[in-house]
Amino acid sequence: MNIPYTKHTLANGLDVVVHEDHGVPIVAVNVWYHVGSKNEVPGRTGFAHLFEHLMFEGSQHYDKGYFHPLQEAGASLNGSTNADRTNYWEVVPTNALELALWMESDRMGYLLPALTDAKFDNQRDVVLNERRQNYENRPYGLAGMAIVSALYPPDHPYHWLTIGAADDLRAAHLNDVRDFFQTYYHPGNASLALAGDIDASEAIALAEMYFGEIAGAPRPAKVQVAAPGGPAADVRLVLEDRVELPRLYMAWHSPALFAEGDAEFDLLADLLASGKTSRLYRALVYEQRIATEVAASQNSRELGSFFQVVATAAPGRTLAEVDRAILREIAAFSAKGPTESELERVLAQAEAHFIFRLQTVGGFGGKSDQLNAYNTFLDDPGFFDRDLARYRRVSLEALRQHAADGLAPDRRIVLSVVPRGRLALALEDSRPVNVS
């Protein structure tokens, strides 16, 4: 399934990608900046995301909150930051397209004159609240931090989560904003996708009119970092948390986003844990009933990915039992690989999910977001068919080989999350970790 598009790069370096879809009288405006928490440094973590919040607080020519005029025009809007990129989007009725372009371009070109200490302090409080609500006050909410900090060395930018450390957020300073903005927030480091009820040539003319006047700058250098070695052993960690049931997280390094092997690990995740007939669900939850839930995911990212398996022990069952069962299933898979029928099933699921994502023009994961993802990471907005082809050409043997090489039991991080005061429930020889 292909998504027709027109791409045009403005003189200042801004990529503009347009896709027409006249189904509903709405247009999606979607901007990606190729910056995320991987561009932060130790001691200043969480900054890219805090910065994203500031982008909604006003710019030089509209120095008020961005939500009011856009919601008044009938828009929905949001933004998000991850390790690799930051995105901003609006879905507007067709007649408010210019409004959204005006506002996106004003904050791309003219954010700094509108920044104040008061805005900065307020949004830092909001982010600290977000951190408490979604990480500190949520069961198992700190496990992700423990995993990445064990998987990556302290100077690797995936060593911390995008939300950052609370102390770093408190230490962040308004002065840091200026440098960050000038380095990363300019047309040369951004991609604008427009999808929906518009005419492509008109859309490009409008993009030129609103964004063409903003000065470009060189694209920032790619983050250079040595591929993390290890883990060279079965690294066992334990974290106490306010939870009822102990849970196991295990993680391995895996191929980077779009790299050779990335699609195989995506399919491995489905083969192992998507649906009741997947290997791990069937064995652990359905047949042996030693776990209440199991999940697997390939967390694909630019500098390198990690593959994760998570399982929660059923009451009265131990993490050691759960661990043994998972390793047994992975070993069996690594020896014989999947069946033809299993591969057919996960390919059908992969194709369906691929198309499910293309039902909307905007929002997280809709067509405009996907066009920008392909354009930002591959410089090719038309990658849809080839993306799907990555999955269709996967072989049974490649899946087996990747599991055998990539999911070795002696090259993983395994974290036990146990109820407070119940360290004995962790896997044997686990070392306590401190995250907050």
Add this chain to the structure above:
Amino acid sequence: MRRADRTRLPARGPDKPFRFPEIRRRTLENGLRVWTVEHRQVPLVSVLLLIPAGAAADPADRPGLAAITGDMLDEGCGDRSALDVHEALGRIGAQLETDVGHDATVLGLTTLARFLDKGLELMADMIIRPRFEQREFDRVRDLRLNRLLQLRDLPPALADRVFAQLLYRNHPYGHLPIGSEGSLRAITVRDIAAFHRRAYGPSRATVIAVGDGTHEALAEAALRAFAPWQPAPDGQPPPDPETFGPPVPPPNRLALVHRPAAAQSELRIGHVALARRTPDYHAALVLNMVLGGQFVSRINMNLREEKGYTYGARTAFEFRRAPGPFVLQASVQSEVTADAVREALAEVRAIRADRPVTREELELGRAALTRGYPRNFETADQIARAAAQLALYGLPDDYFNTFVPRVLALDERAVTRAAEAHIDPSRLITVIVGDRERLSRPLAALDLGEASEVAVS
């Protein structure tokens, strides 16, 4: 070329009128209503099956029965074991969702259009011929009990549960669909089969098929799958929530669920308010937009953007067949919990007293609801769920096409009147999940009376 004029925001062009796509309705011989909508943007179909019985139909001594019945549908049916069902769903890349709410059970399936017949066949099998086997039931019940155990550590889930209990007490809306541990242990496979016979009849159900096919093709496929569905001979349907009397008002206005050393406090503030069929539905929606229903609402701007107390605060009217709650919810920093409650209550009082809805707020609220309206009907699943609202609440056929003009016809007085009529500050119940040691003194200063402490079993 035009240059951007940065001295003002650009004017918008005229609004494009919105029309909901045509729904074609027919009724099968067994009484099943089949509705179809053509939606041909992507090669997908979404099929919903609406059963107008949810958690409010749970017998008083069996809370959770409707939900676990819904959960058992895909655990084996006809000739298929539980694993066979899921293997078959997986092979057509189908996404199956079962939602059991207070008023209804909705089974939803989205799949590639070329698999429509297969998807419908599976769905019909689940609905008409579920096996309800003991072995599968034991496993599903254990998973639900474990889920319930884990929800104890999830502050929003705790808050929702206590809030429903306090507001509705013994009323059928007084428990969450998942039920309680004691009741889940008491439920038997026979209870489930009996509930299925009573509640799952074709004559009360509606199938809604939306997607990449003609009306005829969609309807024919539904007919092939569902024509064999026959009503059970002893089917005595559960009572309609519309016939329930009002709940008994709670004795305390403040309830605390102790969570030692909580990083934040989870808040719910509200009271029983409006049914879906209220004539004030549109006015209540606009009112909610002004008060707490969008980012730029009074409560979010105050608690998040001015005070920095929270990542977000919002309000909603939960419209159901019988009156549902008006509720404000937020997760706030522990040390400012009492301040956040005070501010929230002050905002609720103010909108019906000294700071009534202004012209500007009215226009913003109406605009956000009406100009963004077409966004709600972009995918097949969205359209099917919208159509299901018509079926569940008995709304008029032209409901979606009259929505925008009806909202635009409201003025400030109508919205303020809705606030006066449907939000009563003296009846608001406040539920807080947080650290008692840090909260009890500041809360005492709020003048909400004695806090009842609720233990969650």
